Amino acid sequence: MAMNAIDLPDARGHFGPYGGQYVPETLMALLEDLEAAYGKAKCDPEFWAELDRYLRDYVGRPTPLYFAERLTEELGGPKIYLKREDLAHTGAHKINHAMGQILLANRMGKTRIIAETGAGQHGVATATVAAMFGLKCEIYMGVEDMERQALNVFRMRLLGAKVTGVHSGSKTLKDAINEAIRDWVTNVEDTFYIFGSVLGPHPYPMIVRDFQRVIGVEARAQILEREGRLPDVLVACVGGGSNSIGLFHAFLDDADVQMIGVEAGGHGIASGEHAARFNGGDLGVLHGARIYVLQNDDGQIALTHSVSAGLDYSGVGPEHCYLRDMARTAYTYATDEEALSAFELLSHTEGIIPALESSHAIAHVCKLAPEMSRDQIVVVNLSGRGDKDVQQAARFIEGVR
Amino acid sequence: MTRIGRRFDDLRKAGRAGFVAYIAAGDPDLNTTYQMVLELDRRGVDVLELGVPFSDPLADGPVIQEASQRALAAGATLEGVLSMVADVRTETEIPIVLFTYYNPIHRYGVDCFVKRAADVGVDGVLMLDLPPEEGGDYIAQMNEHGLDTIFLVTPTTRDDRMKLIASHTRGFVYYVSRTGVTGERDSLADEIQSKVSAICQYTDMPIAVGFGISTPEHVSEIARYADAVVVGSAIVRRIGEFQCDADLVAKVGAFVGSLIGPLREGV
Numbered sequence: 001m002a003m004n005a006i007d008l009p010d011a012r013g014h015f016g017p018y019g020g021q022y023v024p025e026t027l028m029a030l031l032e033d034l035e036a037a038y039g040k041a042k043c044d045p046e047f048w049a050e051l052d053r054y055l056r057d058y059v060g061r062p063t064p065l066y067f068a069e070r071l072t073e074e075l076g077g078p079k080i081y082l083k084r085e086d087l088a089h090t091g092a093h094k095i096n097h098a099m100g101q102i103l104l105a106n107r108m109g110k111t112r113i114i115a116e117t118g119a120g121q122h123g124v125a126t127a128t129v130a131a132m133f134g135l136k137c138e139i140y141m142g143v144e145d146m147e148r149q150a151l152n153v154f155r156m157r158l159l160g161a162k163v164t165g166v167h168s169g170s171k172t173l174k175d176a177i178n179e180a181i182r183d184w185v186t187n188v189e190d191t192f193y194i195f196g197s198v199l200g201p202h203p204y205p206m207i208v209r210d211f212q213r214v215i216g217v218e219a220r221a222q223i224l225e226r227e228g229r230l231p232d233v234l235v236a237c238v239g240g241g242s243n244s245i246g247l248f249h250a251f252l253d254d255a256d257v258q259m260i261g262v263e264a265g266g267h268g269i270a271s272g273e274h275a276a277r278f279n280g281g282d283l284g285v286l287h288g289a290r291i292y293v294l295q296n297d298d299g300q301i302a303l304t305h306s307v308s309a310g311l312d313y314s315g316v317g318p319e320h321c322y323l324r325d326m327a328r329t330a331y332t333y334a335t336d337e338e339a340l341s342a343f344e345l346l347s348h349t350e351g352i353i354p355a356l357e358s359s360h361a362i363a364h365v366c367k368l369a370p371e372m373s374r375d376q377i378v379v380v381n382l383s384g385r386g387d388k389d390v391q392q393a394a395r396f397i398e399g400v401r
Numbered sequence: 402m403t404r405i406g407r408r409f410d411d412l413r414k415a416g417r418a419g420f421v422a423y424i425a426a427g428d429p430d431l432n433t434t435y436q437m438v439l440e441l442d443r444r445g446v447d448v449l450e451l452g453v454p455f456s457d458p459l460a461d462g463p464v465i466q467e468a469s470q471r472a473l474a475a476g477a478t479l480e481g482v483l484s485m486v487a488d489v490r491t492e493t494e495i496p497i498v499l500f501t502y503y504n505p506i507h508r509y510g511v512d513c514f515v516k517r518a519a520d521v522g523v524d525g526v527l528m529l530d531l532p533p534e535e536g537g538d539y540i541a542q543m544n545e546h547g548l549d550t551i552f553l554v555t556p557t558t559r560d561d562r563m564k565l566i567a568s569h570t571r572g573f574v575y576y577v578s579r580t581g582v583t584g585e586r587d588s589l590a591d592e593i594q595s596k597v598s599a600i601c602q603y604t605d606m607p608i609a610v611g612f613g614i615s616t617p618e619h620v621s622e623i624a625r626y627a628d629a630v631v632v633g634s635a636i637v638r639r640i641g642e643f644q645c646d647a648d649l650v651a652k653v654g655a656f657v658g659s660l661i662g663p664l665r666e667g668v
Contacts, residue, residue: 012534022503022530024460025566026580029557168466169456178459185460186581188557285504285530286457298478299508300456 008319013202016325019318021201023288026185035203037108042210047103051211054099058132059089061096061214065222065379070349077369078232078376082352083219083247085383092355092384093215093243094125098194100211102129105192112187113137115194116180118145118173118239119310119357120152121384122196127161129194137161140179142171145309151388170303173239173313177287197240198317201288205318212246219379220250227377233258233368236381237360238331239275239310241317243383248329258330261320262364264306265333273305276333277316278324286315307336307396308356310384334363336396342366343386343393355384356393403524403549404496405572408447409607409628418624419447420661421609423500423633425468426451427477429644431485437640440654442495445661447629448573448609450527453482453501460502460529462584464634468641479505479514483521490522498525498551498572506539515542525549525572533569540569553577554600556590567604573629574600577612584634586613594626621663632660 013019021031041047055061063084072080085093098115105113113130116139117123123139130137139156143165146153156163169175177200184193195204198212216234223231234251236244238261251257266274274280277292284293286301294302294314306312323329334342342362347353354362361380368378386393402410412419422441426434434451441449454472458465479501486497499518506514506528518526525548531539533552543550549572554563557580567574576597579590590613597608610623611631623630639656643649 020535021532022535023532024529024555025532025553026460026555026557026577028532028562029559174457178457181459182462182582188580283507285507287459288530290507293504295504295508297508298480299505300473301504 008322009202009206013206015318015322018291018321019202019205019289021288022285022290023201024185026188027201030184030188031201031203033108037104038203038207041104041107051100051103055096055214059095059099060087062218063087065219065226067226068350071346074345074349075366075369078372078374078378080365081223081231081377081379082382083215083379085215085243085381086352086354086358086385090121090125090128091387092121092125093212093246094122094196095128096214096246097208097211097242098122098125098129101192101194101207102133102135105135105194106133108192110190110192111135112191113194114140114180114183114191116140116173116176116196118176118312119308119355120145120149120156120388121310123161123163124152124155124159126194127156127159130161131159138183139163140166140176140183142166142173142176144171145173145176148309148392149388151391172309174301181287197242198245198319199240199287199289199315205289208242209245209249209319212242213249215243215246215381216248216250219247223377223379230254230257231377231379232372233260233378235260235262235361235365235368235378237262237311237357237383238316238320239264239313239357241320243381245317245319247379247381252328259328260364261329261331262360263331263333264308264311264360265335265338266305268335269333274333275304275306275312275314277314278331279333284315289318291315291318292321307339307392308360310355310357311360332364334360338363340393340396352382353386353390354382355386356389358383359386403547403572404494405448405498405524405549408496409573412447412628418627418664419609419629420445420620420664421448421450421611421629421631422446422636422657423450423452423631424640425454425465425472425637426482426485427454427472427475428468428637428640429471430475431477431481433649435485435489436650437653438489438495439493440650441657442493444654444658445665446495446657448496448498450498450500450631450633451482451486453479453499453505455502455505458502460582462582462634464585464638464641465583468637471641479509483517486523487521496524497522498527499523500527500529502529503531511539511542515539515546515548519546519548523548525551527551527553527575533565551575556580556592556596560599563600564603567600567606570604570606573607573609574604575631576600576608576610576627578610579613583612585615585638589613589619589622593623597626617660617663620660624664
């Protein structure tokens with residue numbers, strides 16, 4: 001397929017009809033400054049050299065591409081490789097874009113960092129890089145998520161961040177984003193907002209993607225070295241879409257590589273309690289971008305449900321919406337129960353406890369494998385480790401049985 | 402020209418500043434809002450801003466967030482607000498601006514919304530999270546139906562954008578007097594006067610100043626150099642406090658009367 005995915009978004013931040021800048025006027029100047037600063041950094045080899053150095057020495061990149069032999073045997077289908085983002089410092093891929101953004105904040109002379117977090121992984125990554133550079137840091141988190149992810153709340157505080165609980169709305173990720181934006185429009189002079197996904201107004205979906213792209217760049221080189229050929233299928237979970245775009249992006253021009261994003265099916269689509277925006281959502285405007293959104297007939301944003309806090313969000317990044325329209329990527333979902341089975345399966349077969357988010361991707365591989373042949377190859381993004389989820393999973397697994 | 406333009410012409414002739422009141426439509430319910438519109442008209446409000454409730458009001462502080470939640474809980478919808486305007490329009494000529502986030506309009510359909518708004522007697526729309534760059538279709542539709550597109554200028558708006566915003570604004574320019582969300586403040590922000598003069602270089606439209614204005618003293622101060630003063634959270638907070646009171650409408654009316662007082666004394 002001839003497409004210039006690398007050239008997107010356009011100058012105003014649009015991926016076809018998606019994306020853009022739907023924000024209050026106060027933010028327009030800040031976004032303009034950010035775009036200008038990133039534009040400069042992007043063309044500066046020293047910026048990338050500095051980022052690469054931190055990714056290697058501090059984050060631990062490149063992360064391994066691991067052949068999951070026992071899982072492959074268990075499922076009896078294609079060879080399954082795991083891209084081990086769970087082995088990156090702080091235990092998830094979020095550190096990739098947090099590191100890139102804080103280097104940008106330094107260049108812009110900003111002294112205070114804010115971020116939102118759902119599962120807490122982005123909050124932990126942000127608190128980590130803020131601690132490392134000695135910057136003040138405040139993390140907004142829905143109080144429901146704080147309860148689900150108590151361990152990560154403790155980690156962020158240990159790292160010196162102020163964690164502010166958000167009590168409004170559904171008390172989850174979307175409300176944390178609202179509150180972080182409110183902070184940003186108030187503290188316009190000294191504050192840099194480290195966004196946690198390929199969401200929000202332009203230039204964030206572009207910046208976060210560019211910093212996550214390293215996942216796919218590495219995986220592509222690693223699989224070529226191991227197998228001498230490209231994989232048949234890439235699978236990744238999709239909340240806002242940062243880990244999946246990170247894996248997919250470097251493969252977009254490889255027409256034979258199929259890409260599948262897995263959304264949170266919660267209690268099933270029919271129940272209405274899920275976060276599968278491509279299976280029940282439609283076009284809307286949320287948090288600064290025109291994207292697929294779960295909403296009611298009156299345009300009020302719907303509450304979502306997922307066992308995984310990191311996928312529990314009403315919208316999905318604009319580039320995913322566009323790639324789906326182009327039929328370059330496809331999206332499906334896994335339910336809470338399927339994800340929990342996959343959580344257990346990977347733990348048993350490989351000695352790897354995956355994040356509940358990543359477990360959704362594994363769950364889809366379980367469905368996909370029987371339809372594929374043994375000489376095919378699947379690469380799954382293991383976006384995070386599951387230590388943070390153990391309590392939540394225990395509660396749920398006991399509840400189900 | 403809409404009712405907004407005519408009202409500002411009258412104000413200019415009378416040599417006084419106008420008073421713009423914001424209330425959250427449907428808080429505590431649409432019947433009360435209907436009564437409130439008539440009360441505020443009687444009290445001398447020059448332009449009424451009706452907030453369309455939205456689940457994720459990211460430019461609003463706690464007072465208007467809570468009002469929005471109350472309105473949604475009471476079943477307010479965009480269509481409900483439009484129907485209420487249609488009803489109240491038979492009884493009053495007060496200029497009405499809908500103050501809204503974009504998603505409910507996007508969902509309703511920009512075309513359908515603008516037609517319906519014109520039909521029911523809305524005069525202008527202020528879309529909080531739709532900058533002119535993204536609003537081409539909306540602006541065209543609004544112009545075609547003779548409705549005013551009101552845009553915001555803020556302390557962070559630079560001269561080049563001020564020019565762009567001024568060129569798309571009809572009715573009045575809304576100057577947001579401080580960075581941050583809506584809400585009451587003890588003191589006024591700095592540099593409001595110089596920003597208002599800066600905006601005047603780009604437009605002949607009236608300039609209204611809002612955000613953080615909560616007392617009669619603030620109102621007098623702003624009225625010295627702006628064409629109109631906007632008060633929102635201070636009114637909405639009282640609607641919240643008095644919502645179980647049988648005299649809710651009269652009490653809020655009396656408070657608004659006290660804010661308008663200073664604007665009339667100079668006449």
